[in-house]
Amino acid sequence: MKALAGLYVQQFKTTMAAMFQYRASLLIWMIGQVLEPLVYLIVWSAVSNSAGGSVGSYTTRDFAGYFVILMLVNQFSYTWIMYEFEYRVREGLLSFALLKPVHPIHSDIADNVSSKLLTLPAMVLIAVALAAAFQASISPQPWAVLAFIPVLLMAFIVRFLLEWTLALAAFWTTRVSAINQTYFVLMLFLSGQIAPLTLLPYPVQILADVLPFRWVIGFPVELLLGKLSPAEALTGLGAQAAWLLIGFVLLRIVWKAGTKVYSAVGA
Amino acid sequence: MTFLRLLAAFFKVSVVGEVAYRVNFFIQLFQTFLSLVVSLGGLAVIFSYTDKLGGWGPQEILALVGVYFLVGGMIGLVIQPGMEKLIESVRDGTLDFTLTKPEDTQLIVSIGRIDIWRLIDILLGLGIMTAALIGLGEKVGLWQAGMFLLMLAAGGVIIYCFFLILATLSFWFVRIENILTIFQSMYEAGRWPVSLYPPWLRYGLTFVVPIAFATTVPAEALTGRLNWETLLGAVGLALLLLVISRVIWRVGLRHYSGASA
Numbered sequence: 001m002k003a004l005a006g007l008y009v010q011q012f013k014t015t016m017a018a019m020f021q022y023r024a025s026l027l028i029w030m031i032g033q034v035l036e037p038l039v040y041l042i043v044w045s046a047v048s049n050s051a052g053g054s055v056g057s058y059t060t061r062d063f064a065g066y067f068v069i070l071m072l073v074n075q076f077s078y079t080w081i082m083y084e085f086e087y088r089v090r091e092g093l094l095s096f097a098l099l100k101p102v103h104p105i106h107s108d109i110a111d112n113v114s115s116k117l118l119t120l121p122a123m124v125l126i127a128v129a130l131a132a133a134f135q136a137s138i139s140p141q142p143w144a145v146l147a148f149i150p151v152l153l154m155a156f157i158v159r160f161l162l163e164w165t166l167a168l169a170a171f172w173t174t175r176v177s178a179i180n181q182t183y184f185v186l187m188l189f190l191s192g193q194i195a196p197l198t199l200l201p202y203p204v205q206i207l208a209d210v211l212p213f214r215w216v217i218g219f220p221v222e223l224l225l226g227k228l229s230p231a232e233a234l235t236g237l238g239a240q241a242a243w244l245l246i247g248f249v250l251l252r253i254v255w256k257a258g259t260k261v262y263s264a265v266g267a
Numbered sequence: 268m269t270f271l272r273l274l275a276a277f278f279k280v281s282v283v284g285e286v287a288y289r290v291n292f293f294i295q296l297f298q299t300f301l302s303l304v305v306s307l308g309g310l311a312v313i314f315s316y317t318d319k320l321g322g323w324g325p326q327e328i329l330a331l332v333g334v335y336f337l338v339g340g341m342i343g344l345v346i347q348p349g350m351e352k353l354i355e356s357v358r359d360g361t362l363d364f365t366l367t368k369p370e371d372t373q374l375i376v377s378i379g380r381i382d383i384w385r386l387i388d389i390l391l392g393l394g395i396m397t398a399a400l401i402g403l404g405e406k407v408g409l410w411q412a413g414m415f416l417l418m419l420a421a422g423g424v425i426i427y428c429f430f431l432i433l434a435t436l437s438f439w440f441v442r443i444e445n446i447l448t449i450f451q452s453m454y455e456a457g458r459w460p461v462s463l464y465p466p467w468l469r470y471g472l473t474f475v476v477p478i479a480f481a482t483t484v485p486a487e488a489l490t491g492r493l494n495w496e497t498l499l500g501a502v503g504l505a506l507l508l509l510v511i512s513r514v515i516w517r518v519g520l521r522h523y524s525g526a527s528a
Contacts, residue, residue, distance in 0.1 A: 032452035038468070039456045043313065043320070046463055050317045133465075178294040185301040194309050199316070 007102060011110030019118050030119055033075055034126055040194060041067035041134060056199050062225065064134035066196055068127050069221045074193070075123045076152055077159040077216050079112055082180045085167035089262070098259065105164060105251075112160065140226035147233050148224045154240040159216040161247030168251075171258035186211070192218025196227075212243045269370065274378050281381040295384035299336075299391055306332050306458065321463035323490075328460070330399035331486040335458050337392025338422060338481045342454075343385035345378055346427050350434035351447055352380045357437045362523065373516050377431070396489065407489065414488040414498065421501040422481040428508035429477055431516060438519035450476070457482035480504065 019026055041064055048060040058066065088094040097104040131138070140148070166183060170176050188194055190204070191213035197205055208214040219236040222228050228236070285291060310332070314325045323331070353376045356362040365375055400407055407415075433446050457478040461469050473479040480501050487493045 028446055028449045032449040036452055036455060039459065039464075042464055042468075043459055046321055047313055047317045050319055055316045178298060181298050182301060185305055188305060189308065194305070195312055200312060 004102065004106060007106055008110045011107050012114040015111045015114040016118065019115055026115075026119060030122060030126075033078070033123070034071060034130075036193070037067040037071040037074070038130065041130075044195065045134065056196075057227070058196055058199070059137065061135050061137035063196075064131065064136035065138040065225050066221060068131045068134070068136050069138065069224050070193065070217065071130075072123060072127050073152065073155065073217055073220045073224075075119065076116065077156045078116075079160055079163045081108060081112070081160075081164050082167040082170075082176065082183075084108075085170045086176050086180075089170040094262065098262075108164065109160065138225055140224050143230065144223050144226055144228065144233065147237075148220060151220045151223055151233070151237060151240065154237070154244065155216040155220050158212060158240055158243045158247055161244065161251050162212055162216075165247065165251045165254050168254045168258045171262050187213050187217075190214060191216065192221060196222070209239075212247075215239045215243055270374065270378075273370065273374065277378050278381055278383070281383045285383050292384055292387075295387050299387045302388075303336075303391065303395075306335075309458075321460050323460050326399050326402040327486075327490045329402065330396055330489050331460060331482060332458060333392050333394070333396030333399055334419075334486045334489070335392070335482045336388050336395060338419070338426070338457075338485070339454060340385045340388030340390075340392055341423055342426060342430075342481075343382055343388060345381050346430050347447060347450075348380035348382045349377050350430045352376070353434045354437040354447070357523065372520065373431075373513070377427070400489070403490070411488060411491060414493055415485055418480075418485040418488045418493065418498070418501055421505040422477075422485055424505040425477045425480045425501070425508055428505075428512040431512045432508075435512070435515050435519040438522045454478060454481075460486070477504070 044055070044058075044063040044067070045060050048055050048058065048063055053060055054062075085094075088097065094104075097107075130136070163183075166179065167176075169179050173179075189200075190197075190208040190211055192208075194200075197208050197214060197218050200208070208218070215236060219228075219240070223233055223236070310325065310328060313320065314328075318324065320328060353362070356365065365372055365379070368375055430447070430450070433450075436446070453472075453476050456464075456468075456472055461472050461479040461483045464472065469479070484493070484497055484501055487497065
């Protein structure tokens with residue numbers, strides 16, 4: 001345990017140092033993170049304005065709040081591990097990681113968390129600025145704010161487990177971009193990134209309920225926006241817990257099977 | 268024409284290289300299909316709540332989506348693969364080999380890698396545009412068709428120069444590979460008419476990252492909204508950027524010191 005803590009500290013330091021070296025790419029990455037929710041914010045504001053000020057249970061200002069929070073939640077739970085893994089397997093770098101005495105997921109977690117800590121202040125500033133510019137209305141009950149903290153944490157863990165597991169597809173095929181893109185498209189639609197899920201057709205909502213995407217983005221957003229009842233929040237936490245379990249088991253199985261079939265490309 | 272000869276040669280090489288991986292065709296087909304589902308699905312949801320978006324009707328937005336796929340396909344077919352390769356080869360020093368070739372390096376770099384499966388996006392884009400125009404019930408006259416092609420060409424040149432300038436930055440900042448991936452997420456903004464956006468973003472998407480010229484402007488030409496200022500602006504900017512990107516390329520190339528050497 002102590003050794004693991006030491007590993008995290010070292011990884012934090014390394015990532016921080018690396019990130020400071022590549023400030024420009026960090027900035028570009030953030031632009032991408034901001035732009036997508038911003039575009040949908042603007043589109044839905046336009047829809048709402050031309051529909052007389054609201055769509056479903058969302059007013060124009062609700063949309064602003066929704067997409068601003070979404071931007072932060074996505075920033076918090078986002079991973080780029082699939083690209084990283086493809087690169088590692090393709091270049092044979094994974095062999096080194098496998099030689100290390102600790103599970104490679106730890107350095108990935110540390111890497112992910114530290115780069116997010118670094119971008120968080122800027123993202124919060126941008127979020128506040130956008131919330132002000134678009135007059136976002138965000139009015140959660142105090143309990144929802146409290147519940148948001150564990151929910152967001154769960155969202156991060158679940159998404160990390162699932163995407164890390166998905167990234168392991170690189171063990172079986174070196175051309176994983178199709179899998180990644182499929183995943184991202186599903187994510188876009190079923191997590192609430194394109195529109196609040198309650199505005200989508202009913203069958204899509206059902207699908208979103210049974211798949212994990214909603215629970216790692218849309219659910220935390222709706223919670224903080226103040227759109228959920230305590231019962232709905234509890235259901236959501238339950239779904240997150242279920243996916244946490246599924247994700248953990250999947251990761252164990254896939255990792256075991258994957259390391260067996262792995263043969264470093266180029267080695 | 269050296270350009271056409273080389274393009275044909277590189278195209279042939281890509282075809283020969285890719286037919287061995289026919290599964291990639293289905294993968295791309297699948298990805299394009301997914302992207303289409305997102306686009307049309309998004310539009311269906313939005314237009315179930317309104318009938319005009321920023322002054323554009325559903326069929327007009329559909330035409331814009333067609334242009335979006337068409338231009339996105341062109342970028343993915345030849346512009347982006349070449350520029351990605353350039354950045355890679357600057358980082359690992361293999362640009363040395365390209366430099367020794369007798370043809371102009373910029374030309375080889377620009378068309379040296381072709382992702383033939385992205386032709387699917389181009390075909391799909393054309394299909395969507397046709398469907399949209401039939402839906403509009405509008406007869407596209409010679410004038411509109413001509414203007415559309417002109418704006419498409421200008422937009423293509425502008426985007427190419429933009430990519431080239433970004434990729435050329437790798438001569439100074441070696442690790443910039445995600446500059447190009449980020450373009451992808453910015454390009455998403457081109458799905459919608461730029462007139463929808465608040466002024467600061469509209470100017471950003473026009474002059475900082477010239478996505479407006481790639482999608483909105485050709486779509487404007489197609490739906491008969493193009494005005495003279497935009498037309499001249501697009502052509503002028505395309506010519507200007509051609510010169511600027513060439514200058515930056517040459518300065519950058521002088522700055523290159525083979526990483527492997």
